[in-house]
Amino acid sequence: MSFHNYPIIAIGASIASISFIRTLRENGDARQVLLIHGEDRLPYKRTKINKNMVRGFDKDEFKIADEKWYKDNDVILLFDRVINIDSAEKMISTKSGKVFSYGKLLLATGAASVVPKLTGIEQNEIYGVQNAYDVDQVLEACADKERFLIIGGGVEGVETADQLIRKGKQVILASRMKQPLQRLFPESLLNVLVEKMLARDVKLFSGVSVTSVYKKNDAYSVNIQGQELEFDAIIACTGAIPNVELAVKADLKVERGIVVDEYLQTSDKDILAAGDVAQHARGVITGLWHAAEHQGKLAALNVLGLPEEHKLPPYRLKTEVFGLFMFSAGYESVIPGQQELIEEEDRDIHRFMYYAGGKLMSAVFINDKERAKTYQQGLFEQWDKNKVKEKLPLPLSSGFSFSLG
Numbered sequence: 001m002s003f004h005n006y007p008i009i010a011i012g013a014s015i016a017s018i019s020f021i022r023t024l025r026e027n028g029d030a031r032q033v034l035l036i037h038g039e040d041r042l043p044y045k046r047t048k049i050n051k052n053m054v055r056g057f058d059k060d061e062f063k064i065a066d067e068k069w070y071k072d073n074d075v076i077l078l079f080d081r082v083i084n085i086d087s088a089e090k091m092i093s094t095k096s097g098k099v100f101s102y103g104k105l106l107l108a109t110g111a112a113s114v115v116p117k118l119t120g121i122e123q124n125e126i127y128g129v130q131n132a133y134d135v136d137q138v139l140e141a142c143a144d145k146e147r148f149l150i151i152g153g154g155v156e157g158v159e160t161a162d163q164l165i166r167k168g169k170q171v172i173l174a175s176r177m178k179q180p181l182q183r184l185f186p187e188s189l190l191n192v193l194v195e196k197m198l199a200r201d202v203k204l205f206s207g208v209s210v211t212s213v214y215k216k217n218d219a220y221s222v223n224i225q226g227q228e229l230e231f232d233a234i235i236a237c238t239g240a241i242p243n244v245e246l247a248v249k250a251d252l253k254v255e256r257g258i259v260v261d262e263y264l265q266t267s268d269k270d271i272l273a274a275g276d277v278a279q280h281a282r283g284v285i286t287g288l289w290h291a292a293e294h295q296g297k298l299a300a301l302n303v304l305g306l307p308e309e310h311k312l313p314p315y316r317l318k319t320e321v322f323g324l325f326m327f328s329a330g331y332e333s334v335i336p337g338q339q340e341l342i343e344e345e346d347r348d349i350h351r352f353m354y355y356a357g358g359k360l361m362s363a364v365f366i367n368d369k370e371r372a373k374t375y376q377q378g379l380f381e382q383w384d385k386n387k388v389k390e391k392l393p394l395p396l397s398s399g400f401s402f403s404l405g
């Protein structure tokens with residue numbers, strides 16, 4: 001069989017792969033890259049898709065790079081899905097029947113949303129927000145549906161609820177967690193969010209597990225905590241799991257994600273993995289845009305023979321929902337009682353700063369949007385309390401001007 005050989009192939013065309021290619025080019029590596037993209041449009045900023053449902057978006061509006069960038073950088077962007085990797089022969093095969101061999105392979109296949117199995121509804125009737133195509137489907141549904149049940153109280157669930165409410169829809173949000181965004185913020189900050197959600201008429205149910213719904217003519221109903229609630233469409237925001245099937249076929253070491261070392265190397269010397277599919281030390285899967293971007297860069301430095309160790313810096317999640325700006329970084333590493341906490345409030349800003357050994361290791365706050373980059377810098381540089389006081393004073397001096405987003 002004849003097949004084309006590429007020195008470098010990247011599977012999954014999102015931020016980890018694009019950052020990988022950018023870094024190769026920035027360092028003078030001109031080897032042609034085959035980038036295999038399993039979606040229906042140019043690689044795009046996934047973080048934008050569910051945050052722009054109110055106004056909708058054009059197909060390539062959130063593209064990371066235009067077609068010219070791929071051409072200029074000698075990247076062959078192939079719209080196809082890889083179905084197998086033969087790591088012994090260093091070959092991959094695609095759904096459309098193509099076969100390629102590689103010198104180095106980057107697996108950046110990200111994560112797929114978990115679609116819950118509920119009695120009373122087929123899985124293909126459940127909407128999601130993982131890909132731009134999925135969000136297109138939700139927007140289409142919005143044309144003739146008014147009442148939505150969202151399952152899941154993580155960021156995607158709360159952001160989607162916010163967007164639907166802003167679109168004038170009715171929203172029921174049901175989550176297993178005690179409070180939405182529980183893994184990212186302390187309870188007192190979440191009380192502020194919950195109040196705002198209730199004020200916008202979100203029917204919020206926490207600590208519940210939806211397992212069945214009932215079809216009622218063209219609509220559905222669900223029984224939650226003894227209440228019978230009707231809705232027209234269901235959206236699952238129930239988390240995502242790393243797309244590891246290819247890695248399993250390639251006989252790589254896989255646990256929850258593809259196990260990588262601090263240089264993004266998998267258990268095969270010619271295969272790297274980066275982004276949401278990669279599992280790092282202590283079982284960490286990052287699940288954040290800037291973390292995936294950073295890992296793509298480090299994977300490229302490895303390929304270039306300029307290895308730089310991945311230290312899992314505390315990337316932040318920021319979101320603007322229900323009139324609040326919310327920022328969380330490093331909170332997953334906070335063990336109550338083990339770090340020094342300084343909690344401060346001024347006007348509508350409320351922040352929790354956690355210090356380990358006198359160094360800033362986590363910052364969690366609402367409504368200090370203009371200084372978000374300074375907080376990120378403080379975390380990366382592990383400022384001490386004096387530096388935080390100097391650079392991020394609270395209370396704000398009366399001369400400090402700010403406006404809420």
Ligand SMILES: Cc1cc2nc3c(=O)[nH]c(=O)nc-3n(C[C@H](O)[C@H](O)[C@H](O)COP(=O)(O)OP(=O)(O)OC[C@H]3O[C@@H](n4cnc5c(N)ncnc54)[C@H](O)[C@@H]3O)c2cc1C
Binds near residue numbers: 015316
């Ligand atoms: C709705 C939503 C909102 C988000 N908001 C934020 C946010 O505000 N801030 C933040 O930091 N993070 C956010 N995230 C997470 C962030 O988007 C991810 O961390 C980031 O996109 C991970 O990038 P990645 O390169 O690892 O892969 P992904 O972006 O997951 O992309 C992987 C790609 O690989 C493709 N693929 C998989 N298998 C194959 C195959 N066999 N063949 C070909 N292609 C394949 C997939 O189709 C996909 O296109 C959000 C995620 C979602 C879903």
